[in-house]
Amino acid sequence: MFVQIDNISKQFQTQSGNLTVLKNININIDRGEFVCIVGASGSGKSTLLRQIAGLDTPSSGEIRIAGVPVKGPSPDRGMVFQNYTLYPWLSVQENTEFGLKLQGVSKRERRERASYYLNVVGLSDFARCLPNELSGGMKQRVAIARALVCEPQILLMDEPFGALDIHTKESMHEFIIDLWQRTKITILSITHDVEEAVFLSNRIFVLSSRPGTVKKEMTINLAERGANIKRHTIFQDYRDELMVLLRQYGAEGLVAAKV
Numbered sequence: 001m002f003v004q005i006d007n008i009s010k011q012f013q014t015q016s017g018n019l020t021v022l023k024n025i026n027i028n029i030d031r032g033e034f035v036c037i038v039g040a041s042g043s044g045k046s047t048l049l050r051q052i053a054g055l056d057t058p059s060s061g062e063i064r065i066a067g068v069p070v071k072g073p074s075p076d077r078g079m080v081f082q083n084y085t086l087y088p089w090l091s092v093q094e095n096t097e098f099g100l101k102l103q104g105v106s107k108r109e110r111r112e113r114a115s116y117y118l119n120v121v122g123l124s125d126f127a128r129c130l131p132n133e134l135s136g137g138m139k140q141r142v143a144i145a146r147a148l149v150c151e152p153q154i155l156l157m158d159e160p161f162g163a164l165d166i167h168t169k170e171s172m173h174e175f176i177i178d179l180w181q182r183t184k185i186t187i188l189s190i191t192h193d194v195e196e197a198v199f200l201s202n203r204i205f206v207l208s209s210r211p212g213t214v215k216k217e218m219t220i221n222l223a224e225r226g227a228n229i230k231r232h233t234i235f236q237d238y239r240d241e242l243m244v245l246l247r248q249y250g251a252e253g254l255v256a257a258k259v
């Protein structure tokens with residue numbers, strides 16, 4: 001297994017006591033999979049992703065990537081967040097080069113690699129622009145290029161399309177599927193958008209709330225993932241099944257939280 005999330009739990013000390021946010025999470029991901037984790041708001045999705053990214057440490061359990069325990073952040077794990085984390089004063093090219101600069105990669109190689117990935121995300125013509133000259137979808141594509149330029153083993157995305165309008169979001173879904181198929185990179189993405197999860201994933205893990213536990217694993221078998229698939233019965237059946245699960249487990253968490 002490429003990614004092994006082995007019995008992860010996470011507690012936070014809060015003013016009102018010990019808060020268990022994640023409990024006994026077990027998830028295995030093969031190289032080249034596109035996996036989505038879905039759960040209601042507050043179910044611990046971002047907390048889980050932060051543990052995988054190495055930005056935080058689980059209270060118990062272990063995460064291994066390619067057999068190596070995660071001990072801290074690494075360029076091996078590319079991160080994309082919901083809110084564009086581009087530097088507004090740097091050009092698209094400079095933003096894309098940023099991680100390489102931190103790694104001490106030479107100027108020439110930085111330029112070449114960033115240009116390559118800006119081409120991969122279809123933004124070569126915008127290399128000299130500043131982020132505020134770009135649309136939301138384009139900014140997210142820069143964020144993806146910036147993560148890919150370090151040639152990570154896995155791309156971790158936390159609600160990457162959550163701030164986009166519906167049309168931009170749909171075109172980004174097609175874009176990321178195409179990118180995944182071309183680069184064969186392993187992707188772990190987080191969403192509370194049921195259609196997004198079904199459209200993108202080959203497997204989905206459904207989290208309950210408070211504490212976040214894996215309630216269900218779904219395998220999605222779609223022959224093709226073009227825009228038209230959303231009108232097909234098989235897509236709609238998956239979507240309805242996931243919606244029911246999310247309602248069930250989201251509500252369970254909310255009831256538990258009130259007690």
Ligand SMILES: Nc1ncnc2c1ncn2[C@@H]1O[C@H](COP(=O)(O)OP(=O)(O)O)[C@@H](O)[C@H]1O
Nearest residue numbers: 012014021039040041042043044045046047048
């Ligand atoms: N550093 C922290 N200290 C205390 N509580 C936290 C911390 N980080 C997250 N939480 C709590 O953990 C729960 C899950 O948060 P989060 O992982 O952001 O959920 P999601 O991404 O699914 O919306 C929330 O109740 C949140 O308040």
Ligand SMILES: [Mg+2]
Nearest residue numbers: 045046047158
């Ligand atoms: Mg979150």
